[in-house]
Amino acid sequence: MQINKLKARMIEQGYTQRRLADSMGITVQTLNSKINGRSVFSLNEAISISKILDIKNPEEIFFTSTSQKCNDMS
Template identity: 40%
Template sequence: MGLKILKSKRALLGLTQVQAAHKMGINIKSYNLKENGKRLFSLDEVVKVSKVLDLSLEEVNKVFLNLDIKS
C-alpha cells in the first residue's frame, strides 16, 4: 500500500493521527496500526479516511489497491 500518501496528506492538512482518528470515529491505536501498515483498513474506513484526508480517486487506488490508473 502507498501509505506514505496517507501520512503526507494528513500532514499537509495539518492533522495529527489523533485528529484523523477522531474524525473517522476510530481510536488512535487502531488508526496508528492501519496508517503504519500493521492492520488493514475496512472498506467503511477506506471511505471515511478518503473523506477526512480529501483523497482523490487516483490516490485511493494507489494507497488501497496499488493500481496506477492512466487517463
C-alpha cells in the same frame, strides 16, 4: 497500500493521527496499527479517510500494492 502518500496527505490537510482517528470515530491506537501495517483498513475506513482528507484518487493510496501483486502474478 502507499503509507507515505497517506501520511503526506495527512500533513497537507493538517491532520495528526489523533485528529484523523477522532474524525473517523476510532482510537489512535487502532489507526496507528493500521498505518503501521499491523492490521488493515476496511473499505468503509478507506472511504471515510478519503472523504476526510479530500483524497481524489483513493485507489492510488489504498489499492496500489494489491494491483501490483496481481500484475506480478500474471
